[in-house]
Amino acid sequence: MTDLAARFRALWDEIAPVGRDAGSGGYLRYALTDAELRLRQWFREQADGRGMPVTADGNGNLFAWWGDPEAGDVVLTGSHFDSVPHGGAYDGPLGIVSAFLAVDELRAAGVAPVRSVAVAAFVEEEGARFGVPCLGSRLLTGEIAVDRAAGLRDAAGVSFAEALGDRPAGAEPGLTGRFTAFVELHVEQGRALVDADAPVAVASAIWPHGRWRFDFHGEGNHAGTTRMADRRDPMLTYAFTVLAANKEARLRGAHATVGRIAVEPNATNAIPSKVTGWLDARAAEPETLHGLVEAVHAKAAERARRDGTGLTLTEESATPLVAFDGGLGGRLAALLDAPVLPTGAGHDAGVLAGHLPTAMLFVRNPTGVSHSPAESATDADCAAGVSALARVLEELACR
Secondary structure, three states, rough: HHHHHHHHHEEEHHOOOOOOOOOOOEOOOOOHHHHHHHHHHHHHHHHHHOOOOEOOOOOEEEEEEEEEOOOOOEEHHHHOOOOOOOEEOOHHHHHHHHHHHHHHHHHHHOOOOOOOOOEEEOOOOOOOOOOOOOOOHHHHHHHHHHHHHHHHHHHOEEEHHHHHOOOOOOOOHHHHHHHHEEEEEEEEEOOOHHOOOEEEEEEEEEOOOOEEEEEOOOOEEEEOOOHHHHHOOOOHHHHEEEEEHHHHHHOOOOOOEEEEEEOOOOOOEEOOEEEEEEEEEEEEHHHHHHHHHHHHHHHHHHHHHHOOOOEEEEEEHHHHHHHHHHHHHHHHHHHHOOOOEEEOOOOOOHHHOOOEEEEEEEEEOOOOOOOOOOOOOOOOHHHHHHHHHHHHHHHHHOO
């Protein structure tokens, strides 16, 4: 094991136990809950130990500064701590740990920043607690209204404002305008780097994607006394819709997933009165994505008429096609001699890309699995990612 890989492992082991579920082996690091708050404190301690002052933007996002926090032309890096339910270890935290280690590498080499570097820890990137992904970066850039963000509630009814301890501050044009570039390092969420036999890649684009809530309304009744012919069962409409989404996505070469459901009254011996399912849909082109959601909605509505149920469709979030800055991406790919890959996953980088030159680095994931305990990366590849990020920061901030 190289010295850098060993230092990565030592730092990684400090956060590895936080929020890990003993049963699944996955992580329960929801935004602004105990596990994530412990990681935010760890972030502050790591920054303090490096003499990097930490600032907060009032939206839940933290920034650790290498250089003057008031300067302009800042190079931004970092990622997020929060996870999906029982998610993997690397999605998000890898980018933050790697950023601190990249700063360490440059300092050890006697390199000093000409432009300040900020390491970010964005809040609620996954949207697993409050339902809107990339909430912190959307607030930072003004892509979500403050009132809407403040009123978002988790499953227990706690609002984002309550969890934050204050009303979110909203967009900070003065802060965002000081960033000259953003580079996010992230574990790959696929196996392209395994096939390419490369430890690190540069991202080219993020597929357009979004989340749509399907509310199916029916008539709650007794499972044992209600004749099959008399039922208005929204579960049947829901089940048909899941199958329709799968079929329509396959026909279009797109992705459709229904991974979350809520049922009322959620009793074994009761016909549901309401079923809510969330559709995650993604495609390479906006037109394909729009066509997919329209087709699923039309089929669900037709089935609802047949079942005697009601249907309401609500768009909860939508992200357009994000093509990362070609000049910056090409520059980094040449610098690192790395392959260039698209991704179907959303990231804070996708939000920031609409406001400043943005790039992403991917670190090889040998399983190709993400949002799961099976997500992984070797220490050697993580060290390669740190080295790549250090070279990028040196190129962008130290020359």
